[in-house]
Amino acid sequence: MWLSKKLSLQHAAEQEGAAADMGVTTIGGGSASVVTRGEQRDLAVFAPGGLVWQPKCGDTVLVIKGGVGCQESCVAAADTGANAPKDMAPGELYLYSDGGASVYLRSDGSIEIKGPVKVEGDVALTGDVTLNGDVTMTGDLSSTGNVAMNGRVEVFGSLFINGAACPACLGG
DSSP states (O other): OHHHHHHHHHHHHHHTSOSEEEEEEEEOSSEEEEESSSEEEEEEEOOSTTOOOOOOTTOEEEEEEESGGGOEEEEEEEOOGGGSOTTOOTTOEEEEOTTSOEEEEOTTSOEEEESOOOOOSOOOOOSOOOOOSOOOOOSOOOOOSOOOOOSOOOOOSOOEETTEEOGGGTTO
């Protein structure tokens, strides 16, 4: 009787253990190792839907315990507060990488993107577009509406106006 009570109390204490714990990643990646009260290896890493995230070594992460007797654990989040932009407002979202690229969704509706941007697929822009710096284009350009340019315009090749070659350009 005494032994069963003792084992029952020990089992209850294990069940009441923390369902979540903070730890430090010792091995990063999609199957992380984390030190909490001891090192736990090969933990699955979870993130919000549509987002893929892998902690790096040294990240402070949240480990959630579940399953029978809280025997199963996973990494659910990292302490990223130190990387938040200065004066970040409630409701804003900041997505960043170690390489310096970031996407910042601000509460005023604006989006800030830092880093080289590559777009694959069609792009439709509605509204004003301001470009600062050089623009290099490969392929055809078709414009509907007025085009205004300030500064020097150089044409290498033929120039056609209303479907006819520009007379000033025919001299070669």
